[in-house]
Amino acid sequence: MPWSDAGLVSGEAVALEVRVARLGSRVLALLLDVLTQLVAALLLAVLFALLFTALPFELVDAALNSATGTLGLAFVLVGYPVLMERFNNGQTVGKLAVGLRVVSADGGPVGLRQSLTRALVGVAVEWPGLILPLVSWVAGVTVMLTDRRGRRLGDLVAGTLVVHTRTASVWRPVPTAVPALVNWAYTLDLSRLDDNLALAARQYLARVHRFAEPARSRLARGLWAEVAAVITPPPPLAAPETVYLAAVLGERHRRAVQRLQQRRAVTAALWPELVAAPPTAAIRPAAPESTPPGASNPPVVRPPAQPTAPTVRPATAAAGEHHGA
Known part of the structure; x- marks a missing residue:
């Protein structure tokens, strides 16, 4: 489906309104994903530490530590977005919370190759901004601001698009009377x-x-x-x-x-x-104790009815009746 000013155009020449995600919502989703990746990295570190303690001492060396560290980093930075987008309808944890979704440029579901390409471009080109922030970060933000569909470098290479999954609505009160x-x-x-x-x-x-x-x-x-x-x-x-x-x-x-x-x-x-008093929960009677087989159930004792207060007639009315008598 080609893209036009009205949005995506289907094969039947019907314009589909698609609200693309811009810089603000994508940065918020990225922050949530970074927190999720930090938690995943911490869990992997604890898992590897427990695994190393179970291995013989002579098998644990610097090469094994480096290999497990590289494997865990690759899983957190590449495996996490690829698996989430592949098996969660194009949504990571951050995108799911913000209401975003990764789709193909033609509006179809994102594929495994596209998710892998997005993640690799992000790790190889965009994440090096941790070392050279004035080069990678500024370049990435510039691309997102200048692209009419708000795509980053990974989206341009992989042919993907991030869209909103929720309808934007503004709450307005009902007008009052003039x-x-x-x-x-x-x-x-x-x-x-x-x-x-x-x-x-x-x-x-x-x-x-x-x-x-x-x-x-x-x-x-x-x-x-x-x-x-x-x-x-x-x-x-x-x-x-x-x-x-x-x-x-x-x-x-x-x-x-x-x-x-x-x-x-x-x-x-x-x-x-x-x-004045808040409502109290109904008091349930205690369960009767179990009786041995063959014994009859004890009779149910009902509480006596509360006596009603006597009616007191006013003094004036009583005096009038006495005078009339």
């Missing part, structure tokens, strides 16, 4: 506005920025026509449909909060212990 419609919303009759219609209006207001015209205006007119048919009185001034919907939903939310506060006040007045 001051000119607050008094009108206070007098609304919302008894016929059901939950489904109110939820549809709220979802539209929360995602109104994601709709394009003319779909945005058409949805707003349709929702307001349904809402206006079940509420009274009509709005006193001319305004966009989204403003009316925001005023109605804001008033509906205010009344719901007010009802909850009233119910809580009534509960606190009638049963103050339920509001």
Whole structure:
């Protein structure tokens, strides 16, 4: 699939929107991968130390130490990204945490040869920046900033691409009512506005920025026509449909909060212990002890019912009855 300004273009000439990973997200994923590689190197060092203690003393020499060190370093720097990208759908631990994925330049899954090429180029060309940072690091960052798909040197050589696997979304609160419609919303009759219609209006207001015209205006007119048919009185001034919907939903939310506060006040007045004390777990009765075979189960003893408090009549009422008698 070739690449165009709209993204990847399939064989059916359909543009697929692909969000490529840039420098910031890739650096964050790299830092997480470096921490993972340090942990893996520490575990390998401990494993080799235990292995050396089990071997005879005459077999452990400088050549064996150098060979195991080289093998462990190659596994951490090359084997880790290759195995993770090959068997984890193109994602290492850092890329999985950030939401990135390595794919081929045509959008297909990354292959073993491509993962190995990326890792070898990174070790041979980009990681020497630990010694010559002004050469390797600056060159790598420059390539990523100048490439329109944010690829590094390993991606250019291997023919791969790093893309986002999560959809970018911006949280936006539901618009509030304008001051000119607050008094009108206070007098609304919302008894016929059901939950489904109110939820549809709220979802539209929360995602109104994601709709394009003319779909945005058409949805707003349709929702307001349904809402206006079940509420009274009509709005006193001319305004966009989204403003009316925001005023109605804001008033509906205010009344719901007010009802909850009233119910809580009534509960606190009638049963103050339920509001003051936190709920306690139900006390389960202890399991009965096991009885020998053939013995009858002991009878269940129920606690006596709590006596109810006697009703005390007011003194004034009692005196009135005595006087009447």
